[in-house]
Amino acid sequence: MTNKRESQPADPREIIQWTRRYAQSRTIYFLVQWCLIVFIICVIGLVASLTQQAYTAGNMSLFYTSVVFLAMTFFFFVWISVSHWTAEFVWQVTIWFYGREGFVSPEENNRSKQLPRWVIALIGLMLVYHVLGALLISFRYLQLQYLQPFSAVILVPVLCVLIYYQGLGFWAWLWPLFYGLHAILLLAGVPVGFPSPWYLLNIMVPIFGYGLLAILVGHIYSRYALWKLKTVTRQGLDIYSNDNDEEDVQ
Amino acid sequence: MAELDRLIHEPARLRILTILAGVEAVDFNFLLNTLGLTKGNLSSHMDRLEKAGYVKVEKSFNGRIPHTEFQITPEGREALESYWRQLDSIRNLNTKTEGKG
Numbered sequence: 001m002t003n004k005r006e007s008q009p010a011d012p013r014e015i016i017q018w019t020r021r022y023a024q025s026r027t028i029y030f031l032v033q034w035c036l037i038v039f040i041i042c043v044i045g046l047v048a049s050l051t052q053q054a055y056t057a058g059n060m061s062l063f064y065t066s067v068v069f070l071a072m073t074f075f076f077f078v079w080i081s082v083s084h085w086t087a088e089f090v091w092q093v094t095i096w097f098y099g100r101e102g103f104v105s106p107e108e109n110n111r112s113k114q115l116p117r118w119v120i121a122l123i124g125l126m127l128v129y130h131v132l133g134a135l136l137i138s139f140r141y142l143q144l145q146y147l148q149p150f151s152a153v154i155l156v157p158v159l160c161v162l163i164y165y166q167g168l169g170f171w172a173w174l175w176p177l178f179y180g181l182h183a184i185l186l187l188a189g190v191p192v193g194f195p196s197p198w199y200l201l202n203i204m205v206p207i208f209g210y211g212l213l214a215i216l217v218g219h220i221y222s223r224y225a226l227w228k229l230k231t232v233t234r235q236g237l238d239i240y241s242n243d244n245d246e247e248d249v250q
Numbered sequence: 251m252a253e254l255d256r257l258i259h260e261p262a263r264l265r266i267l268t269i270l271a272g273v274e275a276v277d278f279n280f281l282l283n284t285l286g287l288t289k290g291n292l293s294s295h296m297d298r299l300e301k302a303g304y305v306k307v308e309k310s311f312n313g314r315i316p317h318t319e320f321q322i323t324p325e326g327r328e329a330l331e332s333y334w335r336q337l338d339s340i341r342n343l344n345t346k347t348e349g350k351g
Contacts, residue, residue: 012334015269016269016271017272019269019273023273100279101280101283102276102277102279102281103276103280104273104277104280105273105276226284230286234285
């Protein structure tokens, strides 16, 4: 046997393992979706706040206008959630960001290609649920400081399903995990919330903060995984990299 | 003992197939960046793997930029697994021989 065998990786599973880990930790796709979700919640929050102010001030024309706007934003977000344009947009941003590193698709079972209809329906239900939450707050049936636990009831399972179907890495699960834990702590009376008049931050900070934390951890891990992958892949390869290869195996 | 598959035994091609075995698909840039080969060298390896039926190639355009995507075929996966089985048995044989010696 020539020394080619000595240049083979000792354990091929290491290359497979680090390729998978790297592919699953590329969180930019997650980041773009995170921005869309945050955008949805911000707009719903603003419109709900406008509706509440109009109702309190007795300005019925502004109130009806904001209710119509709320309905419009709801249909707009349903469209955003299911349209091919969104998928294409998220895809293009991901390709642009990872352009130099190249494209890698982590899943082998096409889970990420198309979301099942029940998942799309669940996303729609999540939107309706949040609009309902906004309306409950507007009409003072729900206190703003409890919007986060109210939101966590549906957002945590939706995020888990989305992460599973998109084949994202372990680090992406930090978002629903921390978001759910935050809700439990808040309900248990642990002082993790913001006092009045900063109640709105009780929903904004967990969504922005935990989402961003998961994405950053995933991104940092993807850098490490890529470095490890390059190291284990290139081990012993440099001496052959520019050879033409037909040597005898013997 | 059956002879090792020479096509896969080449270190760069072995690594390419191993990477492809871990994911659904990768593109040319990813392999180039990960393996640190030259473009010409990588192209030549991919041609050989494609001709052997071990890799499926899909060419498309991303706007005006050509995009080439690679996937391992079931034949490629089988060949890779068989290669590792053979290599493991050679290694075991060597270990036993060294143990006796």
